[in-house]
Amino acid sequence: MWLDIDMRSPSPIYDQIKRGVREEIIKGKLKEGDTLPSIREMASQIRVNPNTVARAYRELEMEGTIMARQGLGYIVVSDGEKVRDSVFDNLSEELKEPILRLKKSGISLDKLLEVIENIWKHQS
Amino acid sequence: MWLDIDMRSPSPIYDQIKRGVREEIIKGKLKEGDTLPSIREMASQIRVNPNTVARAYRELEMEGTIMARQGLGYIVVSDGEKVRDSVFDNLSEELKEPILRLKKSGISLDKLLEVIENIWKHQS
């Protein structure tokens, strides 16, 4: 499947897989009821240990995004909107720490917003 | 210089110490030429093993912020401005990833700036 995994990223691979699946759902490329690639297929596609994919799927199941169907594999059970909302929440959470540290280091809100806008506009 | 360390934080203690020292320099509480608390003193103050403090100091030395003088202790060698700049750069770098992911997930720039402002204003 079409996830691109960055082996050099500090964030764990199972987490990159989780995010990748969620993105596919948000983009509408995976819809409710669709079947995910099997663990083995996904693993060989992205050159990763099957255990790692299994962990990602398991955790996506625990959060209610996908579901295991005996003998059929995993299917999507959450719609794009729900997924998007939870992604937003998580990312906002992730932004908290660096922002508060920037605040402590004496940056102004205006300067910060400028930096953010810059990243938004000039990065791929 | 009594840093407050959060033992329950996911970020390693030696890293919290590094950030703490940098912050003191940025705030001007530590200036060029000032002596840091000795490894043992800092360790006992923040209830941590001396090795952990030693690692933090050593890495701050490697990045050019402080310097060891045998038998005497560590002194600050980088001025507040330099330290602030490098902290800004690092934190901006840290912001990049979550922001670009938010962009991919379909948030609007206005919504994002609103979220940022919220974090800035309503969090300690």
Next chain:
Amino acid sequence: MWLDIDMRSPSPIYDQIKRGVREEIIKGKLKEGDTLPSIREMASQIRVNPNTVARAYRELEMEGTIMARQGLGYIVVSDGEKVRDSVFDNLSEELKEPILRLKKSGISLDKLLEVIENIWKHQS
């Protein structure tokens, strides 16, 4: 990759390990993408505590020569040429001090070059 470590040398073990790894890369015995012996394996081979190897690897990572991949091990990321160049620079830097002191003490350039050639030719 069996480095030979001299426990009686004044230079610290972690540094000998760093230099050893760099040399293997320079010699071409380790190439970009190759995996290093695991920390534990290297440690048991050279009869040293794993922490010591870990420190060497960590510092090689900080200088950009190798890279850790969680759960998999360390891989080489810098090519032999880059490593050789930086080794040359560092060693030239090390030569500076004793040479300038010899100059101050009144040795002639010819005599110095003779001494150097002697060391080169008659030492292992």
Next chain:
Amino acid sequence: MWLDIDMRSPSPIYDQIKRGVREEIIKGKLKEGDTLPSIREMASQIRVNPNTVARAYRELEMEGTIMARQGLGYIVVSDGEKVRDSVFDNLSEELKEPILRLKKSGISLDKLLEVIENIWKHQS
């Protein structure tokens, strides 16, 4: 006295003092029978702990360069030539390690001699 000590150098201060005294003798500014500055005077001049100067003098005495005279302080007992010879020997010894490492890393003798000549000519 006229020694310049570099607090940022990695080499220990007592060693810098020893080298400084030897240099004065080689240069002829201190001759056989001359009195060295007292430990306290030297210590206050170069802003260093008296213990450190004491250690330097003690070791210079052990190697036979100077000698303590009860109530009179230290006097020079070795002539410039002898001192120069031993300095040469020590420095050659110091050159050995980096040179052999350069050899191992694949530099050629010609290239090395060129580097040495460069240092000699273009550095203070």
Next chain:
DNA sequence: GTGGTCTAGACCACC
């Protein structure tokens, strides 16, 4: 007193 290195061994996260 100061920092620097090393060992032994525990616990955790990731693959």
Next chain:
DNA sequence: GTGGTCTAGACCACT
């Protein structure tokens, strides 16, 4: 299995 962090405690060199 892999690396990453932390503790406890020893020993050394320098001031």
